[in-house]
Amino acid sequence: MAFHSVPKWVQKLAPGYWWELPTPKADKSIYLTFDDGPVPGPTEFVLDALAAYRAEATFFAVGDNVRRYPTLAQRVVAEGHVLANHTQHHVKGWGLSQVAYLQEVAACQQALAEVTGQAPALFRPPYGRIKPGQGRALRAAGYQVVMWSVLSADYDKRLSPGRCLIETYQRCQPGSIVVFHDSVKAAPRLERVLPALLEVLAGEGYTFAALPAGKAAPTL
Numbered sequence: 001m002a003f004h005s006v007p008k009w010v011q012k013l014a015p016g017y018w019w020e021l022p023t024p025k026a027d028k029s030i031y032l033t034f035d036d037g038p039v040p041g042p043t044e045f046v047l048d049a050l051a052a053y054r055a056e057a058t059f060f061a062v063g064d065n066v067r068r069y070p071t072l073a074q075r076v077v078a079e080g081h082v083l084a085n086h087t088q089h090h091v092k093g094w095g096l097s098q099v100a101y102l103q104e105v106a107a108c109q110q111a112l113a114e115v116t117g118q119a120p121a122l123f124r125p126p127y128g129r130i131k132p133g134q135g136r137a138l139r140a141a142g143y144q145v146v147m148w149s150v151l152s153a154d155y156d157k158r159l160s161p162g163r164c165l166i167e168t169y170q171r172c173q174p175g176s177i178v179v180f181h182d183s184v185k186a187a188p189r190l191e192r193v194l195p196a197l198l199e200v201l202a203g204e205g206y207t208f209a210a211l212p213a214g215k216a217a218p219t220l
């Protein structure tokens with residue numbers, strides 16, 4: 001079974017990263033995030049589902065996909081969502097030198113700026129795998145590193161859509177940062193779970209916001 005929520009003690013090991021946003025209980029905001037797009041099919045499905053609930057979200061994009069599907073990247077931004085950095089080629093920080101990792105981030109940032117005209121200072125490390133020194137360098141350059149508090153595990157082929165929905169729903173609370181993937185691999189679960197989750201949480205009075213993003217395009 002996948003690791004669905006991040007314990008507080010793990011979050012405290014990297015306190016400079018965002019795991020969830022401090023939110024008063026009365027403010028029922030949830031931060032949905034979608035990694036690895038934009039990809040025709042899954043990303044369009046997500047955009048349509050979000051629009052039906054007036055939901056805003058954050059998409060952590062792979063720079064290569066932004067270059068390959070520019071009109072889709074532009075649609076994400078035009079519909080009020082935040083499109084942010086998930087490296088150029090979806091690389092694991094643990095296996096890369098600091099210079100190579102920062103080049104990956106910079107290339108993605110450049111793709112975002114050139115294709116959409118916006119490059120928010122938010123970064124999510126692929127697989128959550130980032131060395132402390134890489135994280136420090138990115139923070140020094142003005143990036144906010146964004147992790148998550150709720151993992152849908154939508155990429156897990158062994159997980160039924162029903163179980164994926166229940167495990168994700170049960171962990172959502174005000175301020176949660178929830179991870180989905182707008183990828184072909186996750187689509188069979190994502191396309192069943194996302195509309196149902198939006199429906200049930202909206203019925204409980206939740207609203208869905210994009211992560212607050214700095215406007216400046218940081219340089220590395």
Ligand SMILES: [Zn+2]
Pocket residue numbers: 035036086090125126127
């Ligand atoms: Zn990813």
